[in-house]
Amino acid sequence: MTIQAHDPRLLPNPCGKSSCVSGGKAAILYGSLCLLALGSGGVKGALPPLGADQFDKRDPREAKALGSYFNYLLFSTTIGAAIGVTVIVWQLGFWCLDSGSPSTASSRRGRAPFSGLSRLSLYHSKTGRCHSPRLLKNCMRSMKRNHFLRRKKISHTNQFRCLDKAAILQEEAKPTSWKVCTVTQVEEVKVLTRMLPIIASTILMNTCMAQLQTFSVQQGNRMGRLLGSFEVPAPSIPVIPLAFMAVLIPIYEFIFVPFARKLTGHPSGITQLQRVGVGLVLSAVSMAVAALVEVKRRNQSIKSPLEPISLFWLSFQYGIFGIADMFTLVGLLEFFYKEAPACMRSLSTSFTWISLSLGYFLSSVFIDIINSVTKRLAPSKQGWLHGQDLDKNHLDLFYWFLSILSCLNFFNYLYWASWYKYKTEEPKMEPMIRFKEGSPVEGLSRNSTNGGPSVEDKKEDAKEEKEQVGEAQ
Structure with missing residues (x-):
């Protein structure tokens, strides 16, 4: 943009209309604007979370x-x-560039941001109606798995209940990362969905x-x-x-x-x-x-x-x-x-x-x-x-x-x-539901409250984690 503004041969004709900018002159102008947008977008998008992650x-x-x-x-x-x-003093830019120091904290690399959304879309298109005991059992299993992987668990909400079936484990289905969602993954997609009207407004x-x-x-x-x-x-x-x-x-x-x-x-x-x-x-x-x-x-x-x-x-x-x-x-x-x-x-x-x-x-x-x-x-x-x-x-x-x-x-x-409902994270991995004696998931609830998960559940969680690591590799 500086070169184009300085060189008279690259300036458009002074006719006051957008049609005056054409050919190579237009390519230079619009190309420089696109580069400006890319650079500005990178800074504006990365700077707020970079600073917020320090807290x-x-x-x-x-x-x-x-x-x-x-x-x-x-x-x-x-x-x-x-x-x-x-007023612009260009020397100030070089001084600021020289004065930086590598003293910021960075978060650990996590999973891809849209992986939960893509998985939930796949689950929602394939899963059908299931019995509620199976859903509750899967919810409890998701709670334990979130704790095992040290992920922050988000409380279940009643909004967009049609998305909950992505956390339903089908009968005789193998619980892999691309066949069933955790409750937290479903709630993450719900949070993004609830944000859309706020953005639009x-x-x-x-x-x-x-x-x-x-x-x-x-x-x-x-x-x-x-x-x-x-x-x-x-x-x-x-x-x-x-x-x-x-x-x-x-x-x-x-x-x-x-x-x-x-x-x-x-x-x-x-x-x-x-x-x-x-x-x-x-x-x-x-x-x-x-x-x-x-x-x-x-x-x-x-x-x-x-x-x-x-x-x-x-x-x-x-x-x-x-x-x-x-x-x-x-x-x-x-x-x-x-x-x-x-x-x-x-x-x-x-x-x-x-x-x-x-x-x-x-x-x-x-x-x-x-x-x-x-x-x-x-x-x-x-x-x-x-x-x-x-x-x-x-x-x-x-x-x-x-x-x-x-x-x-x-x-x-x-x-x-x-x-809009603000999301709430649960600090403790304790079951939110108490089941009556004889319930299909009563044993699972008892194991979760008294001494933690059973040996079989630990083996199952370890197997699921191994499968997820293999898929990620």
């Missing part, structure tokens, strides 16, 4: 500090982004952020950008929400969290889903404020083109959305990291960036749909966002549309957030 969740003090880590992570990225859109907020970042630069070009004798460059306008976040994150961490912790008793002050909900509400408010500011800007621009309103009117919408982003982004990172299965923690925080990318794609779809629909309905036969001249467009109506849609999305999120 021991079994230690109450470190578990409480885990929530603060995500706040500090957002604060550092905010400062970095602010420097990026204002945050896409619209990222769509609103994309619109603010895009149209605010165009608005800023038609506003007074003087700060004393200094004229603020239009590409530096995104520094406004970053400045708000840089100030508000320490206030949230050192004032709001301790105060809320005293009221709720929660280590993070409020739960992760509550934090995301606050962000969704504020995003709707921000779009409404953006609509009001655009009305004022356009009226002043039409009335007195030489006396536009100040650029800092955009700080209202940017400030509110900065608070919304602070709540939502950190809430999602912490939520996905804590709720995801242990084998998927390094991948789960990337769900946040998936929601972000889908929101940006959806913003382009919204613009095309709004333009095509309003073009047919408007008497002037022109869409709300038909041209480059904001004074002739109806950006305020588009902002109102996003605000109303965000309100509806919030109520949709409330439903899924109240429906």
Whole structure:
């Protein structure tokens, strides 16, 4: 990108249309953007779990500090982004690269993150209806096997009970890793399934952020950008929400969290889903404020083109959305990291960036749909966002549309957030069910509570583990 921007022969023709970029020039441009996306995606996906893995969740003090880590992570990225859109000192990059030290902790390599999902899909397609005693016996066996392999066991839930038959051992079937799931493996897939509506509910907020970042630069070009004798460059306008976040994150961490912790008793002050909900509400408010500011800007621009309103009117919408982003982004990172299965923690925080990318794609779809629909309905036969001249467009109506849609999305999120059940890990390998004397699994329950599993069960567990190791090799 630097070479293309420097060499005039690689620059597109100044026609102001996307069709001007073609051939080798387009290949260089889009190729560099893809490389940028790959590099940025690797850092953003790997950095949150790398830092979170340094905390021991079994230690109450470190578990409480885990929530603060995500706040500090957002604060550092905010400062970095602010420097990026204002002033860049390239020597600083080499200094930071030299100052690192190999003093991080890394988790042991576990099984493939999607192996449980693929196994469960295979089981679900093959297994049929079975008797409940067999299911209960298999559940107890799964509990013991999880303990034998030193895996964290997740409690069984009643949601998505259709998936439970993947943990059913068929009559006269050999219990191998590709023929039967443990209860924990089934619950891990349930956790991922419960996360999907939460991810989908945050896409619209990222769509609103994309619109603010895009149209605010165009608005800023038609506003007074003087700060004393200094004229603020239009590409530096995104520094406004970053400045708000840089100030508000320490206030949230050192004032709001301790105060809320005293009221709720929660280590993070409020739960992760509550934090995301606050962000969704504020995003709707921000779009409404953006609509009001655009009305004022356009009226002043039409009335007195030489006396536009100040650029800092955009700080209202940017400030509110900065608070919304602070709540939502950190809430999602912490939520996905804590709720995801242990084998998927390094991948789960990337769900946040998936929601972000889908929101940006959806913003382009919204613009095309709004333009095509309003073009047919408007008497002037022109869409709300038909041209480059904001004074002739109806950006305020588009902002109102996003605000109303965000309100509806919030109520949709409330439903899924109240429906969601946080996963609970069982620290002790004790049976959750007591069986009556004479029950088909009563002997198994007795062995589990009195002295541990029987010799036959130990041999069976050892055989199953040997088979799993052989399959892995």
